[in-house]
Amino acid sequence: MTVRLPLLPRWLRWSAVALVGGFIFYTSVVVAPPATPIDDVKLTLIPLDKWRHLVAYAALAGTLVYATTDWSLERRWTALTVVAVAVLYGIGIEVGQSFRPDRYLSLGDAYANAVGALLVTPWYLLRRYVTFVDVRSGLR
Incomplete structure (x- = not known):
């Protein structure tokens, strides 16, 4: 059994990658996210800012997965x-933050970025059950 999913045009898929990457860059290097009262609350073992990193890099890796779905590589x-592109981007962002007076390089953030990027790996086990259909073919 296979599931049919729409495949958007390549330019749109890569635009999504650029949008997510740009959002991460803007909120990580250009401006510091504002502190919120919930940032100081420890609801779990993992602080809220690490969850933000994890989700952001899972989103980046997810858009990369979709953008590269038509690649002919193994x-x-x-x-x-x-995963390497998402992790290296996260490391680059952390290094970029070290040059800002109000920011700093954090290994904890880099680890959270890497874990977020790794969350997409199960997709590659499920990929064989998915067939992508070009959305333009449905418009004709």
Whole structure:
């Protein structure tokens, strides 16, 4: 059994990657996110700011997964490329923050970024059950 999913045009998929990457850059390097009262509350073992990193990099890796879905590389190489790009982007953001007087490089944030990027790896096990259908073919 396969599930049919729409495949948007390549330019739109890569625009989504750029949008998510740009949002991460803007909120991480250009401006510091405002402190909120909930930032100081410890609801779990993982602080809220680490959850934000995890979700942001899962979103980045997720858009990369969708953008690269038509690549002809082997599944493992595509997965490795997607995760590596997201992790390296996270490391680059952390290094970029070190040059800002109000920000700092955090290994904890870099680990949270990497864990978020790794959350997309189960997709590559499920991918064989998915068929992508070009949305333009449905418009004709």
